[in-house]
Amino acid sequence: MSAGAPVLALSGGVGGAKLALGLDKILAPGALTVVVNTGDDFEHLGLSISPDIDTLLYTLSGLADPTRGWGRRDESWNFMRALTALGGPDWFALGDADLALHVQRSRRLAQGETLEAISADFARALGVATRIVPMCNERVRTRLRGEEEGWLDFQTYFVRQRCAPVLREIVYEGAAQARPRTPLQQLAADGGAALRALVLCPSNPWLSLDPILALPGVRAALGASVAPVIAVSPIVAGDAVKGPTAKLMREFGLPVTHGSIARHWRGLVDALIVDVDEPGLRESCGDEVEIIVAPTLMKSLADREHLAEIVLQAADRICAVRAGRAAAPSSARRP
Amino acid sequence: MSAGAPVLALSGGVGGAKLALGLDKILAPGALTVVVNTGDDFEHLGLSISPDIDTLLYTLSGLADPTRGWGRRDESWNFMRALTALGGPDWFALGDADLALHVQRSRRLAQGETLEAISADFARALGVATRIVPMCNERVRTRLRGEEEGWLDFQTYFVRQRCAPVLREIVYEGAAQARPRTPLQQLAADGGAALRALVLCPSNPWLSLDPILALPGVRAALGASVAPVIAVSPIVAGDAVKGPTAKLMREFGLPVTHGSIARHWRGLVDALIVDVDEPGLRESCGDEVEIIVAPTLMKSLADREHLAEIVLQAADRICAVRAGRAAAPSSARRP
Structure with missing residues (x-):
């Protein structure tokens, strides 16, 4: 796969956007497409709010607040x-x-435009060359069952209740009826043959990436991808960098380890990038998964670009190995 | 009529709000009700905007910008x-x-609340004791026919085209189907018997007050009012203080004089307050109308309160004269 070939990343908000920014910076303009979770989207004050798309727009355009995280x-x-x-x-x-952003998006949605078209326009207006694509145009809503609170909307849990509820169940309402957008359709159609890499950003697997994988055909397309699938573990120094990932893992009875992340992505990824090695990690994800130890805490722009380089190197290496394997029988036949 | 009796004012935006503030300041809290034009209301960016109501809310709560006028x-x-x-x-x-204001109003309207209830809540929240009542809850839209532009929405004419179009016709779309709100219903029901005064604020008669009078029964109720009806001419020093009143009068072939205002209100008002006397002014409005010359340019809060005092004095004087006339036959029978 050539170094100029397109890269597809799946991302939630803050953590994912950091790696997306690194990829955006080191790839040729337009080579990166980010498919973004919309399970966190909600209606508030009559406005349609897409937190993860906005985080991507602000991060990639340089407008994001550097400290607040949103x-x-x-x-x-x-x-x-x-x-x-x-x-x-x-x-x-x-x-x-x-x-x-919210007023303009709400107005255009009400006029019948799609979230995909509006997001593309916003990216253009903000000077972002990377394609920022909502996972679908239909309404999908991540809902959470709190042990005591019952079913909660995502933002009620995440912002209003500051992730305090003990979670027992997560559903992606509407996902089964939604239609994944073009980059995901393409992946399903051609197995990612044109892609240099398919990247699972270090977003919360359960809250930010699984909604994308819950769309019809996406999990299967990921599993069948001929393009290398590289995931970055969101666990750093044994905890989540930000957000409820570690808390949620504990509530679901999962050790807060890369092993749990590896088991979650088992059968889907070719490589998992982690900040430190763990005993038994390789066994968690099966022999076919390469474990890459690298600095995954992204504080500076240089950190983001460095991690992006590691992701792409892993993908290129896996590609080369596959090409070598594929070439081996024919070269064996040569004298 | 006692000095504590309620006062009802009809108002458009800026000019009207100035007198309303004067009345608000000198009357007992809650004694003033202002019925406000909603013919300028419009939908923009998916938001429901009520410019005149907002001007009243901001002016009476002290939040209005002192120089910009909106x-x-x-x-x-x-x-x-x-x-x-x-x-x-x-x-x-x-x-x-x-x-x-716009986001909260739009959201509450979408939830089925009335503009009247929402406006009352806003006034309470902003600490305004005066009742600020939209003329109706239904959608009424002032539309203007420009000589060259054809039919225009009010804000297209007023803001977007800066009142440049030469006007040929004005309609108050939806007015005939709308239901005047409670203070206007009350006026029609009891002839304003409980009111100390009914005030036509110095707003543009054609663009700001006529939409109110176009509602079913309002013109007749004004004409039949037993409460004194006091109008303040919006013409000052032979011109409009602000806005397109004078330009519109010229386009409609009307001299920019108090006489034109007097003729417009003929049969409806008991007194007209003007900044200077004009030859022939008394003939313009008929014998029954008192012409009061007083400073109507309201620059300071003191100006506003002073004009409000003059309005109320005129009303009280007319009331006293009427009471005297009514009392005359019986006292004549006494020895």
């Missing part, structure tokens, strides 16, 4: 102050500039 | 900047804090 840098909060004074709900913070 | 003081504009960067429409400026 929203835009240099943001102002006069809308929220005025809304609170009017007695409006204040549990989900919407910055003044951030609102433009 | 929107909130200490406003920020990050939403508009971000929207413009996304390729969104930029012809109607929405401040960051101002957006809270």
Whole structure:
């Protein structure tokens, strides 16, 4: 596979967007496509909000707030102050500039445009060459059953209740009826033959990537991919970098280890990148999976680019090995 | 009529709101009700915007920008900047804090609440004791026929085209099918018997007050009011203070005089307050109308309160004269 060939990444929000930014920076403009989870999307104040798509848009355009982990840098909060004074709900913070994205998206959705077309326009307007594609245009909603709270909307759990509920069950409502968007259809159709790599970003596997895999045909397409599938473990130094990944794993009875991540992706990935080796890790994912130890904590842009390089090197190496295997019988026949 | 009796004012935006503020300041809290034009309301970016109601809310709560003539003081504009960067429409400026009103109203309207209930809640939340009541809950839209442009929505004419089109016709679409809100129903029912005064604020008669009078029964109720009806001419020093009133009058072939205003309100008002006397003014409105010359340019809060005092004095004087007339036959019978 040539170094200029396209790369497809599946991503949730913050952690995934960091690696996506690294890939965006080191790949040729337009070579990267990121398919983004929309299971976190929700309607708030009459607005259609797509948190993960927005995180990708802001991260790749350089507009993301560098410390907060969501929203835009240099943001102002006069809308929220005025809304609170009017007695409006204040549990989900919407910055003044951030609102433009939600208002414009809501208006265009109401006019019958697709989330895919709107997201592509936003990326263009913000100068992002990487394609940012929602996993589907239909409404899919990740819902969570709290031990005491019963079924919760994702943002109710994640923002309003700050991930406090003990989770017992996760469903991706509407996923079975949704139609994966073009890059995923393409993957299913050609097995990723044109791709240099298929990357599972270090997002929460259960909350951010599984909604994408729950769409019809996507899990099978990943498993059958001829392009190398490279996953980056979201566990760093034995914990989640941010968000409820580790807490959720404990609640589901899973050790907070790369082994648990490896078992989750078993049969789907060719390589798993982890920050440290673990005893028994190789056994967790089967012989066919390459374990790559590399720095996965991405603090600086250089960290992001470095990890992206490692991902692509792994993919290229796997490609080369496969090409060698495929070439071996014919070369054996030569004198 | 006692000095504590309720006052009902009909108002459009800026000019009307100035007098409404004067009345609000000098009357007992809650004694004033302002019925507000909603013919300028429109949908923009998927939001329901009620410019005149908002101007009243901001003016009476002290949040209005003191120089711009619309929107909130200490406003920020990050939403508009971000929207413009996304390729969104930029012809109607929405401040960051101002957006809270539109988002919250749109959401509540979509949930089936009435504009009247929402406006009352907003007034309460902003600490406004005066009742701010939309003229109706139904959709009424002032539409204007430009000589060259054909039919225009109000905000297209007013903001987008900066009142440039030469107007030939005005209609209040939906007015005949709308139901005037409670204070107007009450006026029609009891002839304003409980009111100290009924005030036509110095708003544009054609664009801001006539939409209210176009609602079923309102014109007749005004004409039959037993409460004194006091109008303040929007013409100051032979011109409009702000907005297209004078331009519109010229386009309709009307001299830009108090006389034209007087003729417009003929049969409806008991007194007209003007900034200067004009030759022939008294003949324009008929003998039954009192012409009061007083400073109507409201620059300071003191100006607003002073004009409000003059309005109420006129109403009280007319009431006293009527009471005297009514009392005259019986006192004549006394020795």
